[in-house]
Amino acid sequence: MAGTDRTQKAILGGPTVILVNPQLGENIGASARAMLNFGLTDLRLVNPRDGWPNRKARSAASHADLVIDAARVFETTREALAEMQVIYAATARPRDMLKDELAPHEAALEMRAAFSRGQKVGIMFGPERQGLANDDIVLARKIISVPTNPAYASLNLAQAVLLVAYEWFQSGDVIDAGRVRRTLPDEPPLAKHQDVIAMFEHLEAELDSAKFLKPVEKRQRMIRNIRNIFQRASLYEQEVRTLRGVIKALSESREPIV
């Protein structure tokens, strides 16, 4: 049950999200929702403009109550970061600051490694308009910056949280399984080759008697083209039965063409 394990791990922990001076309750709520979507639960707020608790935040959180209920409020960034060990600043890089800048998927791999070594990982996000102040950015080990369309770069706060949380969650798949799981939990049996071929022969016999596979020098190529359509679909057993029924129904009472 690798999937379950991963999820439980994520729900029990993951990096802390620190929103510095957030303005709108809606954005705090939407950030909480995005966090929980991707298994993050520890939310800290530094000096939220409209106080705390915040009705709009709860409403926008849309049932991510456990994140909202557990959120902690601090007066300063310094207090919010107190026991953090590995800190990132999600922001555009300031011109005059020399600090490594990572894309979210790169940061996620680093965070995952730190987290799995038991380190406390925190990610700061700045207020809606201004982004993080330089004095806060400087507290971070590295910057996380989302590559965007340079002609329209402004990401909403909750969307930035979403992308960072999403990459965190994705990185769990990478770690756990080497690639993303594509489950088809109750996938029915694929058709056996012999049954597919029998269906083709049924179809082709009907097409022969309808004089469709003409002229004879094109017959083989037409057959190949028709078979190719169905082979690309990777038919299931049940689908082969359905197609047999379709062929039978269409041709059943057809008069022989003389």
Add this chain to the structure above:
Amino acid sequence: MAGTDRTQKAILGGPTVILVNPQLGENIGASARAMLNFGLTDLRLVNPRDGWPNRKARSAASHADLVIDAARVFETTREALAEMQVIYAATARPRDMLKDELAPHEAALEMRAAFSRGQKVGIMFGPERQGLANDDIVLARKIISVPTNPAYASLNLAQAVLLVAYEWFQSGDVIDAGRVRRTLPDEPPLAKHQDVIAMFEHLEAELDSAKFLKPVEKRQRMIRNIRNIFQRASLYEQEVRTLRGVIKALSESREPIV
């Protein structure tokens, strides 16, 4: 300036986002913003609940006016998809439908490859509460499903658009680096959606007159299953013509069943 080139390419095109029956203008606007952040500009709306234009959509789009201004409204999914050639459904996979499911980053690579071959790529998103209806999902080649915390999986509409658009943008880096190119040198044109639908309707009319789609309460489901087989195969134009010929040949001289 590889970055600039990629961006300009992205800004000039990219897949079409089709929002089917969206309810809240805020979500349409936030989707437009997310699209433009990641270089997508072609937005189509199928029957938006609150009509169009929509003041709240424009306000939530936060200066992504070019996407809102260019958005086109259609009455049906069928019209919105008319000239699309490669269609994805962003949704949770329905239990009873057999269709490949991709994570957004996998889908992005496929879409990027299709787009670079000049194919029209569309991604459908369903309405806020229900998600896409099965009859719409069946029109897609594959499903795009965002892996989330199973204990809290519900993604907001605009957030789903954001993640798919984000991965599209990310995949541009991969393509430029030459890692993904899967050229099919002289691939023939894929069928347009409207031509595939016309073929389905031809087939279903023949099956109706053969009394195959019975009993009536199972008709819709049988149709869905049959359509799904062909949609998985991603038909080429020539193949649609071949299948029309097959249907015609099989049923041509069939006697009406009384």
